[in-house]
Amino acid sequence: MDLLPDIWRQDYWLPPGVTWRDMEQLADADRPQPLDLLIALPLALGFVALRYVFERFFAPPMGRYLGVKNRSQKTTAPSPQLESFYTQQTRKPTHSEIAGLISLCGKTQRQIEVWFRLRRNQDRPCQSKKFGEAAWRFFFYLLAFMAGLTCLIDRPWFWHLRECWRGYPIQAMERAHYWYYMLELGFYGSLLLRISVDIKRKDFKEQVIHHLATIFLLIFSYCANYIRIGTLVMLLHDSSDILLESAKMFNYGTGWKKTCDALFVVFAVVFLVTRLVIFPSKIIHTTLALSMEVFEPFVGYYFFNILLMVLQALHIFWAGLILRMVYKFLKGKLEKDERSDEESEIEEEEEDKGGEENADHGDYCWERSKDTLNSKLSMLTNTCVLNSFSNQRASVSDRMRKAQ
Template sequence: MEALFNEWLWQEEYWLPPGIRWRDIEVNEDEGRFPLPRDLIYTLPLAFAFIALRYVFERLIAVPLSKQLGVKDRIRIRAAPIPKLETFYKQYRRQPSPSEVATLGKQCGLSQRKIQSWFRHRRNQDRPSNTKKFREASWRFVFYLVAFTAGLASLINTPWFWDQRECWRGYPKQPVSEAHHWYYILEMGFYLSLLLSVSVDVKRKDFNEQVIHHIATLFLIGFSYCANYVRVGTLVMLVHDSSDFLLESAKMFHYAGWTKTCDSLFVIFSLIFLVTRLVVLPSRVIYSTLVVSLDFFKPFFGYYFFNALLLVLQALHIFWAYLILRMVYKFVFLGKVERDERSDEDSEVDDKEEEEEPEEEGDECSWEQRKGTINSKLASLANNCVLNNLTNQRNINSRLPKAR
């Protein structure tokens, strides 16, 4: 069965250009390392090693750093322990419909307002704290910064860094250096760790896009390594790492309340993201894989598959660029970045309602308090309207003699 699987999976027409056989790309040990599929086995234990290292890093470094920078967590009102509501919350949905609220109110002997208040407090109780978000951002910041620095150092002296035609000269018989081999293995192990831990990380509004991005990235790294698209693959990874560490650093300062520093980093990140993801990547890298590569070999399955994955990533970049431009618009016209467009899934309205909502003894008492407040505001508004009308009338009467 193993032989049958290998014969089906490693067919030459999938991985190599027409007319080239596996024996044609074999290299001697003195010529360098040639990428082999079995090398990717190391990425799975490496992913678990990244998860363990992240656990240690977040508790020994990220948490003390968050305290030093002044990260503060919001004190939230905990929902009272009501078993029926807790069961509904965990098994069905976090925000019940009006009919479900009425049914739950009858079952628990509570008013509909108290049921809604309980679910609001319970949702806020599950929202991630600023410290948790700071820990995640700081871990990604460290990796992306180290990966970008190491990747740039290993690529800046290579010919294909400056001329993308060199990515295909001599393809597919292109030996890979040890630095680029480990650059690939570490990047794939890290993204695999992100995919494995996505269920426990802060869930943001673009959760589905993030999962698609991680899966497409893993397929892209794995396939490009097996098909020896390593040269162009290193450029793709470097372009991604060039702006990611700036975004994570901006998030860190946002959670710490350093508004000016956060806004400055966000502006720098936006410029680099838009230039690298919407200009450099499509015009240099994707153009090279789509067009320039055809000068060196005829299209084959690997050509179409690799470019399809690149185009999926580019579509995600356009989506995120739209979110970034929305935030830039708010920054320019409102004077600040109000919040992350990719913020966690629960809306911030819950927090505001929780702050404004007093703890009531009963619905009737609460209604009387609210009615009194509304009446006082209406009376004040009416008085202001009357005073404005009288003032306007007086001004008009004063102008009448002149008009006559």
Template sequence: MASVLDKWLWHHEYWLPPGITWNDLESSEHALYPRPRDLVIAIPYSVVFIILRFLYERWIAVPLSKHMGVKEKIRRKVLPKPALEKVYTTKSTCPKEHDLLALAKQCGISIHEVKVWFRNRRNQDRPSITQRFCEASWRFAFYLLAFIHGLCVLLDKPWFWNQRECWKGYPRQVLLPSQYWYYMIELAFYWSLLLRISLDVKRKDFKEQIIHHVATIFLIGFSYCANYIRVGTIIMLVHDASDYIMECAKMFNYAGWRRACDGLFVVFALVFIITRLVIFPVVVMYTTLYDSMEIFQPFFGYYFFNLLLMVLQALHIFWAYLILRMAVKFVFAGKVEKDERSDVDESDGTEEDGRMESKSMSSPNHNGVLNKITNGMKSKSNERNRLPKAR
């Protein structure tokens, strides 16, 4: 099995430039180089992250949400309807019109009551505001600490200021302990996000999130094996620069702190556009596409690594589109309406009935009747008021 992996998966021609083999990157007492088997340790570390997240949300995030004034929405309880529950759990959470008619006849209720039942049932499965706050708080804590750690790792390195230094002596570049732990922590965190994505708050970009996590894991893993450590740490720092601001803005949004949320949204939008749409393509992708070619000839890893960077950049453009949509609403409405990716609660039946009733009362067909009734009531009251004076 090991010989098959060495021949097909870990073959040096896939991961290293021409003329370089794994024997050239053997670690010694004086020099430590990245090894593919080091990535296995990220899996148990991801389980540690999941446990830490559970403890953090229970003992820190939940009390913090109460302290910041997070208020839950009142959700109407769903009456037990076995026939409707069976359809909801097995067939569809949002049945079509002909299915609603059949269910209404089966249960002996109106179609509107069936719609209200399914609407309230969907709201029950949606995560609470406290759960969303806890998730945002956990990500904020990690991204902030990761960004600070990345700055400590990179600020004193020459390749942080001059990206040509990323390829000086490549691939025989010694792996520093700070770089090793930076990689393992980031890789374990994204593994934990991927393992828990089905339990986290689902948003409109659910598929894009899965693609992002998978692409990030492949990117981190491949850059580690191919010893793209220097440019890889820069990529991780660029991504962490705006993520913690976004999660902090979400926390303020869930807590109802509108001004703080709006201000942080502006800061996040600026930092995101600068880092993801300017620095990432102009600095990072340029040095991986062109500066690296001054040191070695293109090989499979070169094309694969840059392909993953292009996938990330496509996701950046997609998210930038959502952010700009929110920015337009902010400019014209004066506040951030909501996260374009969020899955918000649906209004219950009573609110919809109230809106329908208010619309019907304000419609032209009913204005005449309502005016006559109100005018008649006013005239009668006026007559009653005048009677004592006439007597």
């Protein structure tokens, strides 16, 4: 073991007083070994290929069944100067940049603003692509959660967290838990491989941090034989991810609003309970406090808990987005995911109406004001006529009474 690089020093990975030789008391088939992680790379590539097949052949018929329809988008008028600026400079030009483009391409400011908005809309992912991505994640999280629950529900550490550390680190690893680890590691590896082509949402940076933290957690916890607590962390996260992806699937379809709303409410409750209550009070408390009943702190202990804290910070960030959505949902104003990549539909419609054809915004406002004024004048005129007619009838009635 002395020939190992410094990264594999036993005081990094194992508690004080425990050596790699102590770990050799277990049979090779019963203990985690770093070389086992190499299988995660072909698994990640396999997930990428399987996802392509799923999104190509299975997701489209599912989407048609749920009524997923791609929105019709207006295409921009050909403009080599604007297209070159869009692809090479920026997708959202400033006012000074627009002023320079006016003289370059001979268009008005309004036309340039509308051109860039329509061009950005063309690059946005269609509903069917969003549905395919959500459906793929839903089926993986569902199968992973069912497999994890099956191999953990009858284990003592699933019910009593102190069992996670009984006899640590010399704990035998079951083959079911080995494959559970490798499949999760391969899946998150495939998400990183596809991150450049997947839909980018507002929390793109947070998603990258989450994937990296998860991968480092899986790698370290496997090598340091944190298998028991690691399986609980994976199972806890998969439970709410299933509901999130299923709510997205129904959201992209038509005629499933009530189903989507119900799934969203259940997801919000499960997420807040599992990520903000159970995760810090059970999982983090177990790794920080209960583990100290068995061994003393070491480098890996601090590294593992720091990564758990990173995940908890991300949970708090996403909980804020979810609570905003819940508030809008209760107010009846929830129209889309807070993480959506789309811009406001109302704003988009106003821009389109503003005119590809040089529509004058001032004239439009004047026409609306004029229509409103005419309507009020008409109401006032009708009121005056009715009052005059009523007064005339009353005068005639008085004269007839006097004549009689």
